[in-house]
Structure formats: structure tokens, C-alpha cells
Amino acid sequence: MNGSGSNSFAIAGFVLGCIALVFVCVPFISIPVMVLGFILAIVGLIVGIQHNSGLGFAIAALVINGVVAIPLFLFGMAIGTAGIFGAADAVREAAEHAEERDSGNGSSADDAENGAPQAPTPPVVPPQASSPPVGSPTGTKDSRTSGALPWREPFQMGNARLEIVSARIGPVELKGVMVDRYTTDKDYLEIRIRVTNTSTTKRLSFRSWQGRDLAVFDSFASLRDEYDNVLRRIDFGLGTDPVGYVESDLINPGESLIDILVFEPPIPQAHTLFLKLPGANVDADGEERTLRIPIAELPTASPGQPPDSPTGPAPDASGTADDHEPPAPPPQAPPASPPSDEATGTGQPSGGEYRTWTDASGRFSIEARFEKAAMGKVYLRTKEDQLIAVEVDKLSEVDRRWLEEHRGP
The missing domain is CATH 2.60.40.1240 (Immunoglobulin-like)
Structure with a gap:
């Protein structure tokens, strides 16, 4: 075989070099394409030497990628040089401003010592009071609340x-x-x-x-x-x-x-x-x-208030609240408690340790202590001392068996 045989790495490197040459004015495209082309060209050159195949394409790929690298390198050098000179100019200008400020302060001090007239000192303006928060009675509303x-x-x-x-x-x-x-x-x-x-x-x-x-x-x-x-x-x-x-x-x-x-x-x-x-x-x-x-x-109301009746005093025709005192709230019924053993004939108070209760689907659970079972429900007391009622049919089979063993005769 001669050096002009097939070499896929060399061919790929040559093609990428051509693409990089076309987009040489677009660095963010030409640079990565050129780097990849160089790598494939080097791999193709190694493969070509070992197998005496495709050396021509490998050398051509190296040359064309090198041609692309020259203007990109010069472009990068120009940008770097401009950045360095720009930073130096900025430092020099800052130093000149500092010298002018220092010289101005020195001349002012000399004038004061020599009795030269001084420029009048501007009056001290008292600080403005901070504006009240958005939506406050004396503040201005922003766009979020202006159309409330x-x-x-x-x-x-x-x-x-x-x-x-x-x-x-x-x-x-x-x-x-x-x-x-x-x-x-x-x-x-x-x-x-x-x-x-x-x-x-x-x-x-x-x-x-x-x-x-x-x-x-x-x-x-x-x-x-x-x-x-x-x-x-x-x-x-x-x-x-x-x-x-x-x-x-x-x-x-x-x-x-x-x-x-x-x-x-x-x-x-x-x-x-x-x-x-x-x-x-x-x-x-x-x-x-x-x-x-x-x-x-917004009054503090008890739960279960009818949702169809607005809370608070209703406004009169002038848009202000009624001056009369609101009527006294109706007496609240005492909280419901679980039926007694004598009334139901089922269940005995157990107390005991807290355990995890799970529903029949296994997705929901709660940690509570058994209190009583009555009328198809089990009453549990949570660690927050809250009494809740759960239908026995909704409990898991394990909880129902535990209930049968501990609820008593």
C-alpha cells in the first residue's frame, strides 16, 4: 500500500479544517472546529505512519488547520494587547486624577493659610424622612395595589x-x-x-x-x-x-x-x-x-361558620360600618365527646402507649393513642392532645385486629 490510501481520521481532520477556514471570522465556531481538526489530523498521521495509509490527507489536514490557527492566534494577541494597554491607560488616568485632587486640596489649604477668600460653604440639607411603607395610610401605593x-x-x-x-x-x-x-x-x-x-x-x-x-x-x-x-x-x-x-x-x-x-x-x-x-x-x-x-x-370566628354570610359589620349606605354594637354571638355548644360505654355498650377506654395507625390503602398514617371504640368508630388521641374519630372500616387489617384484641369484651 502507498501513502495515499484511505485514512478516515485524516479525512475527517481535513474536512474540519476546511470548515474552520470558512468560518475563520467567527471565532466561537472556528476555534473548536479547528482544535478537533488538529486532533483528528494528528491521529490520522499516526495511523498513516503505522499502516502506510492516508499520509497525504493527514499532512493536508495539519496544514489547513495550521492556516486557520495563524489568524486566530493573531486575533487573540490583538485583543489581549488591547486589554493590557486599556488597563494601563485606566490606571494612569486614575493616578492623574488622584494627583490633581491632591494638588487641589494642597492649594486650597495654602490659600486658607494666606488669607485668600474661600468659597461659601453650601448649607447643610437635613435628611429627608423615609417614605412610609407601601400601602400604609400615608404612603403611596405601587402598581400591585393601586387598583385594589x-x-x-x-x-x-x-x-x-x-x-x-x-x-x-x-x-x-x-x-x-x-x-x-x-x-x-x-x-x-x-x-x-x-x-x-x-x-x-x-x-x-x-x-x-x-x-x-x-x-x-x-x-x-x-x-x-x-x-x-x-x-x-x-x-x-x-x-x-x-x-x-x-x-x-x-x-x-x-x-x-x-x-x-x-x-x-x-x-x-x-x-x-x-x-x-x-x-x-x-x-x-x-x-x-x-x-x-x-x-x-377580620373577626376571630369559630370554625363551621356558615360561608354564605359575610363576617364583620355590614357597611351602611354611606359606606361606613354600623355604629351599633353587633349582636352577641349565639352560645356555643360544648365540643362533642365520644359516646360513653354505658350508652353504647361497646369499647372500653384503654389509654396505653402511642402507636401508628394506618388506613386500609397503606398511604396514610397517624401516631396516636387508643381512647375508645363506639358506634363503628375508633377515637384516637394524638400527641398534641387532639381527639380524632376514625371509621373502623377505614383502618388497616392489622389495626382492626389490634382493636379487637384491646377493646375489651
């Missing part, structure tokens, strides 16, 4: 008529997969919004503004105070939601549903909240509404 609507007035987004029917700070009543109903120990800010489909022919696609932390649909409500503090949405975990919560639904024409939003309570220094609702949740893409909610109008 009163929270008690209904408003429209697309075919959806929206109205806040209740807002309160207090415990939240929850319903889970394993537990029937229970109330949180902490206070939260709960807002209920009625969504009505005003269309006469089309159904309204609704997604809750509460959302979930791991939801794919990320159009959620946001709440902040006048100090720009963001109030976090509260997610009670998978399978646990406020009683009456609807994550998504199709609303028929003329019908409505209630959306429930839960946030952390505001800080004591806050006076006004701004609730932002994106229109994408009610088929009104591109629309958005911001509502102004005075915290003073």
Missing part, C-alpha cells in the same frame, strides 16, 4: 362572578382520609370566595386558588400586607383539606361553589392585606384582580 378593589364588593372575571362571603382568623375545620373531622390547634386566616358562572350557555372550568405545593397547575392566590410581607398559603398535606374544599370542578351555567383559601395569620403590625387572584383559575386568562382587606374587619 374593596373586599366586600362582588366583581367579574370573564364569565365568573366572584364574591368574598367570609374571612376570619381562627381554627380551621379539616377532613382527611383517615379522620372524619377535626379542628386545628393553631389559628389561620381563612377566606371563602363564592364563584358563580354567569354564562347562560357555557360551563365554567374552575381550579381552586388554594392549590397544592406539588400541583402541576401553579396559578395560585397570593396574599401580602402593606409592608410587602408575603403570607404563606397553608397546605395541610395530601388527603387533608378544609371541610367543603373543592380542588377543581366544572360549574354549570347559573350555578356556584365556594372556594376556601387558608393562609398564615398576618403580623401584629399589619393593618391591610392585598389578595391577588389570577383569572386563569376561572377561564379568564390574562385577567387579574387585587382585593384590599382591612385586618380590623
Whole structure:
């Protein structure tokens, strides 16, 4: 075989050298292509020497890639030299300015010693008072709150008529997969919004503004105070939601549903909240509404308050709150307790150690102590001293066997 045989490495290096030569004026293309061409040309040269094949292509590849490297090297040297001289000029100018400043200060001092008239000293301007926070009574509102609507007035987004029917700070009543109903120990800010489909022919696609932390649909409500503090949405975990919560639904024409939003309570220094609702949740893409909610109008209410009755004193015709004292709240019924053994004839209080209770699907569990079993339910007390009721049929087979062994005759 002679030196003109086939050598794929040499051919590839030659082709890349030609490409680099075409794009020599585009360094970010020609430089990586040239480097790869050089590598393949060297490999092709080694292979050609060993097998006496394709030496001509290997040498041609080295030459053409070297031709490309020369202007790129000169271009890089020019840029580097310009950068060095530019930095030197900047240092020299800075030194000259420093000398002029020092000489000026020296001449001023000499003039003062020789009695030369001095330029009048400009009057000292007192510092301006810092502007109050955004949304404060004396401050100016930014673009996020300038169009805020009163929270008690209904408003429209697309075919959806929206109205806040209740807002309160207090415990939240929850319903889970394993537990029937229970109330949180902490206070939260709960807002209920009625969504009505005003269309006469089309159904309204609704997604809750509460959302979930791991939801794919990320159009959620946001709440902040006048100090720009963001109030976090509260997610009670998978399978646990406020009683009456609807994550998504199709609303028929003329019908409505209630959306429930839960946030952390505001800080004591806050006076006004701004609730932002994106229109994408009610088929009104591109629309958005911001509502102004005075915290003073948010009473601390007990859970289970009817959502269709707005909380707080209703405004009169002049737009101010009623001067009369609100009526006293109705007496609250004592909290429900598990039926007694004498009344049901089932179950015996056990107390004992805390254990993990699991539902029949195995996805949900809770650590609690057995209290009593009655009327098809088992009553468990959590470590937070909270009594919850779980239907026996929803427990796992292991828990049901444990219950049969420990509930007594």
C-alpha cells in the first residue's frame, strides 16, 4: 500500500479544517472546529505512519488547520494587547486624577493659610424622612395595589362572578382520609370566595386558588400586607383539606361553589392585606384582580361558620360600618365527646402507649393513642392532645385486629 490510501481520521481532520477556514471570522465556531481538526489530523498521521495509509490527507489536514490557527492566534494577541494597554491607560488616568485632587486640596489649604477668600460653604440639607411603607395610610401605593378593589364588593372575571362571603382568623375545620373531622390547634386566616358562572350557555372550568405545593397547575392566590410581607398559603398535606374544599370542578351555567383559601395569620403590625387572584383559575386568562382587606374587619370566628354570610359589620349606605354594637354571638355548644360505654355498650377506654395507625390503602398514617371504640368508630388521641374519630372500616387489617384484641369484651 502507498501513502495515499484511505485514512478516515485524516479525512475527517481535513474536512474540519476546511470548515474552520470558512468560518475563520467567527471565532466561537472556528476555534473548536479547528482544535478537533488538529486532533483528528494528528491521529490520522499516526495511523498513516503505522499502516502506510492516508499520509497525504493527514499532512493536508495539519496544514489547513495550521492556516486557520495563524489568524486566530493573531486575533487573540490583538485583543489581549488591547486589554493590557486599556488597563494601563485606566490606571494612569486614575493616578492623574488622584494627583490633581491632591494638588487641589494642597492649594486650597495654602490659600486658607494666606488669607485668600474661600468659597461659601453650601448649607447643610437635613435628611429627608423615609417614605412610609407601601400601602400604609400615608404612603403611596405601587402598581400591585393601586387598583385594589374593596373586599366586600362582588366583581367579574370573564364569565365568573366572584364574591368574598367570609374571612376570619381562627381554627380551621379539616377532613382527611383517615379522620372524619377535626379542628386545628393553631389559628389561620381563612377566606371563602363564592364563584358563580354567569354564562347562560357555557360551563365554567374552575381550579381552586388554594392549590397544592406539588400541583402541576401553579396559578395560585397570593396574599401580602402593606409592608410587602408575603403570607404563606397553608397546605395541610395530601388527603387533608378544609371541610367543603373543592380542588377543581366544572360549574354549570347559573350555578356556584365556594372556594376556601387558608393562609398564615398576618403580623401584629399589619393593618391591610392585598389578595391577588389570577383569572386563569376561572377561564379568564390574562385577567387579574387585587382585593384590599382591612385586618380590623377580620373577626376571630369559630370554625363551621356558615360561608354564605359575610363576617364583620355590614357597611351602611354611606359606606361606613354600623355604629351599633353587633349582636352577641349565639352560645356555643360544648365540643362533642365520644359516646360513653354505658350508652353504647361497646369499647372500653384503654389509654396505653402511642402507636401508628394506618388506613386500609397503606398511604396514610397517624401516631396516636387508643381512647375508645363506639358506634363503628375508633377515637384516637394524638400527641398534641387532639381527639380524632376514625371509621373502623377505614383502618388497616392489622389495626382492626389490634382493636379487637384491646377493646375489651
